[in-house]
Amino acid sequence: MNKYDAIIIGSGIGGLATALMLSQQGRKVLLLEKNKFLGGRLSSFKRDGFNVDLGVHVISRSDKGPIGEVLRRVGIANPISYTTVRPLSSYHGKTFIFPRDLKDMVSEADFNALTTIMKDINLMSEEQVKSYDDVDLKTFLLSYTKDPLILACFCNISTIYVCLPTWLTSAGEFMRCLRMEAQARSSGYPEGGCAVITNTYAEGVRRFGGEIKSGVRVDKIEVEDGKVSGVVAGDQVYKADVVISNGDIRSTVLALAGSEYFPKDYVDYVRGLQYSWSGPVVRVALDKKVTDIKMLTQFGTTDQEGYYEKMANGIMPEELNLFVVIPTNFSPSVGPEGKQLVCIASPMPLGTPKTILEQMTEGMIETARKYIPNLRDDALWTNTMTVDQLDKMVGESGAGIGIGQRPGQCGDKRPGIKTPLEGLYIVGAEAGGTGVGTELAVNSAMEFIDKHSPFSGRK
Numbered sequence: 001m002n003k004y005d006a007i008i009i010g011s012g013i014g015g016l017a018t019a020l021m022l023s024q025q026g027r028k029v030l031l032l033e034k035n036k037f038l039g040g041r042l043s044s045f046k047r048d049g050f051n052v053d054l055g056v057h058v059i060s061r062s063d064k065g066p067i068g069e070v071l072r073r074v075g076i077a078n079p080i081s082y083t084t085v086r087p088l089s090s091y092h093g094k095t096f097i098f099p100r101d102l103k104d105m106v107s108e109a110d111f112n113a114l115t116t117i118m119k120d121i122n123l124m125s126e127e128q129v130k131s132y133d134d135v136d137l138k139t140f141l142l143s144y145t146k147d148p149l150i151l152a153c154f155c156n157i158s159t160i161y162v163c164l165p166t167w168l169t170s171a172g173e174f175m176r177c178l179r180m181e182a183q184a185r186s187s188g189y190p191e192g193g194c195a196v197i198t199n200t201y202a203e204g205v206r207r208f209g210g211e212i213k214s215g216v217r218v219d220k221i222e223v224e225d226g227k228v229s230g231v232v233a234g235d236q237v238y239k240a241d242v243v244i245s246n247g248d249i250r251s252t253v254l255a256l257a258g259s260e261y262f263p264k265d266y267v268d269y270v271r272g273l274q275y276s277w278s279g280p281v282v283r284v285a286l287d288k289k290v291t292d293i294k295m296l297t298q299f300g301t302t303d304q305e306g307y308y309e310k311m312a313n314g315i316m317p318e319e320l321n322l323f324v325v326i327p328t329n330f331s332p333s334v335g336p337e338g339k340q341l342v343c344i345a346s347p348m349p350l351g352t353p354k355t356i357l358e359q360m361t362e363g364m365i366e367t368a369r370k371y372i373p374n375l376r377d378d379a380l381w382t383n384t385m386t387v388d389q390l391d392k393m394v395g396e397s398g399a400g401i402g403i404g405q406r407p408g409q410c411g412d413k414r415p416g417i418k419t420p421l422e423g424l425y426i427v428g429a430e431a432g433g434t435g436v437g438t439e440l441a442v443n444s445a446m447e448f449i450d451k452h453s454p455f456s457g458r459k
């Protein structure tokens with residue numbers, strides 16, 4: 001029977017980054033992915049000549065961030081070219097640049113407060129930022145201003161950064177995301193679509209001798225004498241003293257390994273962890289070029305708490321919160337010449353009533369038509385990914401990011417990468433790390449290598 005140095009469960013970007021760094025160190029690595037495709041939430045599929053991303057992806061710091069850092073660490077000259085994109089904000093059909101244009105939209109005192117918020121966030125020491133890990137972002141903002149438009153703009157940004165509204169977002173974690181992005185000033189989209197990142201990492205793993213098997217679901221993590229000894233997938237057993245799960249922390253601990261191998265307080269802690277929010281993604285392929293918009297965020301009311309409360313009570317808001325990306329406008333190879341691809345996401349809590357979910361595709365298209373009126377007339381096809389479908393594909397109840405970056409779940413209180421079961425580690429947007437979505441997951445992988453890996457550097 002083949003024995004590996006490490007087995008990685010799941011090919012999300014956190015799992016691939018870990019596999020890439022370990023295989024470059026000369027470790028014998030096996031990565032098992034249950035889906036036939038690689039990348040988890042960072043994957044794409046092809047339809048009628050379009051490369052469609054599973055999510056609506058902007059990489060917060062493109063190659064200046066952890067995605068580029070991992071490639072530099074393993075010595076792969078960065079083959080990914082990014083187009084820098086800055087989203088426009090939009091309220092009620094009026095488009096503007098945050099924070100600059102709010103000068104003419106709020107009182108002078110509130111605009112000064114906004115300037116102070118941005119300055120304070122950027123100038124705080126790491127220790128000061130950390131002291132806000134357990135404070136929610138809304139409480140932090142209210143200590144500067146009560147202006148509804150400013151508060152709604154931040155809510156819009158926090159749902160994009162961490163897929164949670166301000167009242168559920170850790171202020172400390174939000175500050176880290178904002179500071180990193182502000183310093184790098186390079187938010188971007190990979191030419192050819194997001195799967196380019198996934199494919200580059202996967203090719204790297206193989207080039208360093210790592211093995212990747214897709215379409216193989218891990219059913220069980222084996223434990224012998226209180227230590228991890230391998231995994232079972234169907235009728236196959238793969239042996240390793242180190243198993244690194246990139247899957248859901250709850251399933252990993254409670255189902256794949258089994259709660260009996262962990263202290264009770266850890267099991268209770270894992271059971272109590274809360275995911276980020278989620279939301280459907282609507283993709284519309286257009287027969288011709290109808291818009292110059294590249295990326296736009298939209299909200300229709302400044303009463304964001306009221307907006308989500310309405311949804312929870314089964315009432316469809318008139319205008320939906322949207323994140324609209326038109327990748328063909330900055331990465332032409334994503335679609336056939338002369339055609340456009342419009343991707344629209346709308347954040348919402350997990351457990352939103354079915355009556356609302358059923359109306360989302362129509363509601364999202366109708367709101368987006370404020371900016372792209374021809375969205376229906378020139379559509380070649382429309383495709384919706386529901387939260388349920390996302391859950392079936394990549395798990396975690398269909399959460400957008402992973403374990404929510406909320407007070408009590410960030411910084412020192414983020415779930416640990418090293419679990420109490422010897423040999424079992426968790427990487428990705430489920431444990432450790434900091435930052436926006438994909439960068440959170442890759443930072444977690446680098447944290448594993450730097451602080452928790454049982455292997456010491458290159459073999």
Ligand SMILES: Cc1cc2nc3c(=O)[nH]c(=O)nc-3n(C[C@H](O)[C@H](O)[C@H](O)COP(=O)(O)OP(=O)(O)OC[C@H]3O[C@@H](n4cnc5c(N)ncnc54)[C@H](O)[C@@H]3O)c2cc1C
Pocket residue numbers: 009010011012013014015032033034035038039040041042054055056057058059060216217218219246247248281345390393394395399400401402427428429430436437438439441442
């Ligand atoms: C709609 C949407 C839009 C997004 N937009 C952005 C964005 O613009 N910018 C950004 O940075 N981030 C964005 N994100 C978030 C980002 O994609 C995720 O946070 C990140 O990709 C998570 O990576 P991960 O390493 O945690 O792995 P995941 O992507 O969660 O992948 C985990 C993998 O493990 C596999 N797996 C699980 N269990 C098993 C098992 N038992 N056996 C084998 N395999 C298993 C799964 O199939 C999956 O492939 C978005 C997410 C969504 C859903």
